[in-house]
Amino acid sequence: MSRLAATFEALAKTGRKALIPFITAGDPNPEFTLPLMHAMVEAGVDVIELGVPFSDPMADGPVIQRASERALDYKMSLRRVLAIATEFRKTNQQTPVVLMGYVNPIEAMGYEDFANAAQRAEIDGVLTVDLPPEEAEECVSLLKARDIDPIFLLAPNSTDERIKKMDVAGSGYLYYVSLKGVTGAGHLNVADVEAKLKQIKTNTRLPVAVGFGVKDAQTAKTVASLGDGVVVGSALISKIEANLGDPERAKREIVDLLVAMRQAMDN
Amino acid sequence: MTEKYNMPDERGHFGPYGGMFVGETLMLPIQELNAAYQQYLKDPEFIAELDADLTHYVGRPSPLYHAERWSRELGGAQIYLKREDLNHTGAHKINNTVGQALLAKRMGKTRIIAETGAGQHGVATATVAARLGLECVIYMGAVDVVRQSLNVYRMKLLGATVVPVESGSKTLKDALNEALRDWVTNVDNTFYIIGTVAGPHPYPAMVRDFQAIIGREAKQQCLNQVGRLPDALVACVGGGSNAIGLFYPFIDDHSVKMIGVEAAGDGVETGRHSAPLCAGRPGVLHGNRTYLMEDDDGEIIETHSISAGLDYPGVGPEHAWLKDTGRAEYVNITDTEALEGFHALTRMEGIIPALESSHAMAYTMKLAPTMKKDEIIIVCLSGRGDKDMQTMAQREGIEL
Ligand SMILES: Cc1ncc(COP(=O)(O)O)c(C=O)c1O
Numbered sequence: 229m230s231r232l233a234a235t236f237e238a239l240a241k242t243g244r245k246a247l248i249p250f251i252t253a254g255d256p257n258p259e260f261t262l263p264l265m266h267a268m269v270e271a272g273v274d275v276i277e278l279g280v281p282f283s284d285p286m287a288d289g290p291v292i293q294r295a296s297e298r299a300l301d302y303k304m305s306l307r308r309v310l311a312i313a314t315e316f317r318k319t320n321q322q323t324p325v326v327l328m329g330y331v332n333p334i335e336a337m338g339y340e341d342f343a344n345a346a347q348r349a350e351i352d353g354v355l356t357v358d359l360p361p362e363e364a365e366e367c368v369s370l371l372k373a374r375d376i377d378p379i380f381l382l383a384p385n386s387t388d389e390r391i392k393k394m395d396v397a398g399s400g401y402l403y404y405v406s407l408k409g410v411t412g413a414g415h416l417n418v419a420d421v422e423a424k425l426k427q428i429k430t431n432t433r434l435p436v437a438v439g440f441g442v443k444d445a446q447t448a449k450t451v452a453s454l455g456d457g458v459v460v461g462s463a464l465i466s467k468i469e470a471n472l473g474d475p476e477r478a479k480r481e482i483v484d485l486l487v488a489m490r491q492a493m494d495n
Numbered sequence: 496m497t498e499k500y501n502m503p504d505e506r507g508h509f510g511p512y513g514g515m516f517v518g519e520t521l522m523l524p525i526q527e528l529n530a531a532y533q534q535y536l537k538d539p540e541f542i543a544e545l546d547a548d549l550t551h552y553v554g555r556p557s558p559l560y561h562a563e564r565w566s567r568e569l570g571g572a573q574i575y576l577k578r579e580d581l582n583h584t585g586a587h588k589i590n591n592t593v594g595q596a597l598l599a600k601r602m603g604k605t606r607i608i609a610e611t612g613a614g615q616h617g618v619a620t621a622t623v624a625a626r627l628g629l630e631c632v633i634y635m636g637a638v639d640v641v642r643q644s645l646n647v648y649r650m651k652l653l654g655a656t657v658v659p660v661e662s663g664s665k666t667l668k669d670a671l672n673e674a675l676r677d678w679v680t681n682v683d684n685t686f687y688i689i690g691t692v693a694g695p696h697p698y699p700a701m702v703r704d705f706q707a708i709i710g711r712e713a714k715q716q717c718l719n720q721v722g723r724l725p726d727a728l729v730a731c732v733g734g735g736s737n738a739i740g741l742f743y744p745f746i747d748d749h750s751v752k753m754i755g756v757e758a759a760g761d762g763v764e765t766g767r768h769s770a771p772l773c774a775g776r777p778g779v780l781h782g783n784r785t786y787l788m789e790d791d792d793g794e795i796i797e798t799h800s801i802s803a804g805l806d807y808p809g810v811g812p813e814h815a816w817l818k819d820t821g822r823a824e825y826v827n828i829t830d831t832e833a834l835e836g837f838h839a840l841t842r843m844e845g846i847i848p849a850l851e852s853s854h855a856m857a858y859t860m861k862l863a864p865t866m867k868k869d870e871i872i873i874v875c876l877s878g879r880g881d882k883d884m885q886t887m888a889q890r891e892g893i894e895l
Contacts, residue, residue: 336793
């Protein structure tokens with residue numbers, strides 16, 4: 229069983245939901261990422277989404293755009309993100325790591341070379357924002373052959389037919405983008421999310437994580453009651469941005485927020 | 496007999512290029528757009544309305560003008576200019592915006608957005624939005640806002656909101672990113688008018704079809720005026736819409752050479768250029784697979800060109816396909832050479848071309864002398880140079 233499937237299964241047994249932080253690898257500098265990953269695990273997260281910076285992050289709002297720019301200033305690349313994941317695995321064998329990013333760095337490496345490198349780094353899932361199932365056939369079969377879960381996005385306007393398509397193409401979990409917009413935008417509407425998750429759940433057996441618009445412990449708790457996992461990204465990265473001169477402090481604030489979310493979700 | 500050209504396939508692929516590489520939220524809107532486009536493409540009422548707009552509003556057909564003095568001076572092939580500079584708003588861009596605006600109206604959209612580089616597409620979009628009474632927001636790189644300030648003012652006069660984009664390299668690609676972010680946020684009421692043959696399917700095919708009026712007219716005019724097909728077509732390539740518009744109706748006429756001219760900026764060998772077909776490699780950006788300017792890690796690199804409209808790291812996927820199959824040839828022209836083309840046309844024929852079009856003129860100056868006097872080149876004069884007076888004056892140290 230894949231690490232992701234095992235994680236969601238274990239959570240389901242205890243009636244808990246997955247807390248999934250997203251951070252951009254290399255932000256605000258390359259040395260910060262590995263200790264932050266370990267600190268987040270100690271704060272109680274279940275899966276880590278590790279953002280691969282891209283020069284043209286079309287689906288991201290200003291906060292994650294700037295995180296990418298900071299990381300790219302240090303020449304952070306797909307290769308170097310994989311190296312960080314490899315380091316992480318040396319001391320953590322159980323927390324799944326999902327790479328999240330855009331398809332062009334993967335194209336540049338070549339799909340097969342990438343799948344091999346991801347396997348060597350013991351990556352658990354790959355979420356590629358601009359690679360819908362229609363264009364993903366080659367990538368998906370290379371990943372699945374190596375027991376890496378391809379993670380697909382669902383949106384408020386996804387039809388039954390598309391949800392079923394993701395159910396077939398994807399594995400590990402599906403990621404529901406709770407609002408029409410870019411990362412970091414506005415606040416999600418709970419009633420809308422609840423209604424959409426019902427529709428999604430009738431079309432898939434995969435766990436569904438909900439992201440976009442989760443900013444605080446209260447929202448995390450509400451969203452956790454609706455889906456199988458909660459993704460939080462821009463709210464964490466804002467802490468990095470607010471403390472560029474003091475990364476240690478950024479780390480403490482991120483840990484504090486995640487601990488608060490964990491507690492709110494579990495109680 | 497070879498098979499008739501029939502690209503793209505139904506999912507928008509030109510061989511390995513093109514496609515629909517977008518996030519899930521945009522999948523439904525582009526599928527809806529494609530369905531609407533396929534439907535109205537065959538709707539006689541839609542076609543009649545489009546034809547009427549092109550005739551009475553845009554001023555088509557645009558002339559095919561025999562540049563006799565310039566041809567004589569260069570001493571080779573006869574040069575014919577397809578005068579897209581004479582269209583309403585001063586460039587070929589309006590051929591596409593009137594078409595997409597009619598679609599927007601039929602799809603019940605109330606808000607129009609667009610990206611722009613040189614500002615010509617922004618002006619052409621603001622123009623059709625004004626005419627239809629639709630809200631209009633134009634995204635433009637902050638660098639381009641400065642170097643094309645005249646067009647910014649035109650857009651504002653037309654009632655559009657111009658948003659300077661401060662991210663990345665602050666040019667056309669960043670304007671496209673920002674327009675995509677707006678679209679994903681406002682998909683329900685918003686129609687995104689992309690200004691070139693880029694973006695996810697159906698844009699590359701749809702924009703081509705709207706721009707193909709250039710080549711259809713040119714072909715007929717050439718047959719009428721000269722009695723035969725031309726020997727070569729030359730057009731500048733930014734995203735590639737004026738070029739594909741001219742080329743497309745000639746693709747099955749294998750005797751006609753097709754040459755796209757990319758911007759070499761300081762020279763392709765310096766790395767400071769905008770010539771992905773000549774010096775890039777395939778990748779995925781802005782919804783399609785095509786030739787890109789990128790580094791080894793797949794990060795898009797900054798482009799350089801004197802002309803804002805050619806300052807783009809990608810190119811329409813159909814050009815990538817035409818390059819690989821050898822049906823079209825792609826060359827490049829430096830900033831300095833483009834300026835020579837600019838001055839030559841201005842002084843020889845009394846026509847001031849846009850800096851983008853000047854790249855096509857500069858290549859024509861190299862090509863014509865290598866051809867025979869009874870051979871024919873059709874060059875796309877994609878736009879007029881009024882918008883570039885500030886840039887030109889500055890370069891020549893003149894204060895306006
Ligand atoms: C006059 C003119 N020609 C050419 C271009 C380049 O676009 P394309 O390659 O799509 O024709 C532009 C773009 O702004 C333009 O304004």
